[in-house]
Amino acid sequence: MGQKLKCLVEQVTWVQVEPLFIEYYGHYFNKFKKRIKKKKIKRFAAIFEQLKVAYSEETSWRVKISKTRHEGAFFIDVSGLDGTLYREQDDFDFNLHGEYADKEVPFSLIFIPWRIWLGMRVEQSTLVFFSYEEILAHCLWEMTYYHNSIEDSC
Template sequence: MILNELMHNHTWETISVQFLKSYPEAKNNLEGYKMVFEKLKEMDPKSIAMAIVISKETDIIDGDYFIDVAGIYNHPKSLEEKYPQGIEFLPWCQWLGMEISKDSLINFSEPEILVHCFYEMTYVSLSEEDIQKAIHRER
């Protein structure tokens, strides 16, 4: 299942409840996340050879857990591509075209997967244009 299909299985009402449960600090930006959700529903997905992997990790310093969202190449061509990749700067249409890993679908509910993906893809900004500007500033 790709992220776009998962999105179309849900409404903002079901997602917003999970958003507040997973990320209570998002309360102040809930309207912004809703706008992102609506914008994503209108976008066409662009398939890429990566899958979204969501995992629960433990911080080695303080022992707290956190959710990690990364991409893994379906057919790695180098040693580096065998490891999870940061995907927060990918265009949103590519996020929509990525498969959700089987482990992620088993270990997380669909609303949880969506919320963790939205949180990661908007980590830099709630605007895709601002995210792309941030990439160009870093180069």
């Protein structure tokens, strides 16, 4: 079983995460002037520091990160797993998608409160293929897509 996301946050510094965060997501800030871009990156640094002292809530959910290829391009998918199998979905069609029957359904975590994110265990496959710094860069981006603070995410 993987480590909790909160444990990863406690073991890594923003200085270690920032270069990867900029590598993966810096292009979203290119339209801004350098001064504003710097200010936005500082906001993520502040959020990262908030996560270090934030409360984590126990959960059975797990966070999974995977690199996916779609139409010739790679993208990173951050999703949550709770043990639900595709076959358990009301609209699952064995005739069309039988090979997925015993696979877990990945769920979006975008609207999940940060305290629950922090309590999630990181899927073992994620720990094998991504460094702690990469995991945190991707999770931070996903966590902050609609929320700018711990209070916003509740």
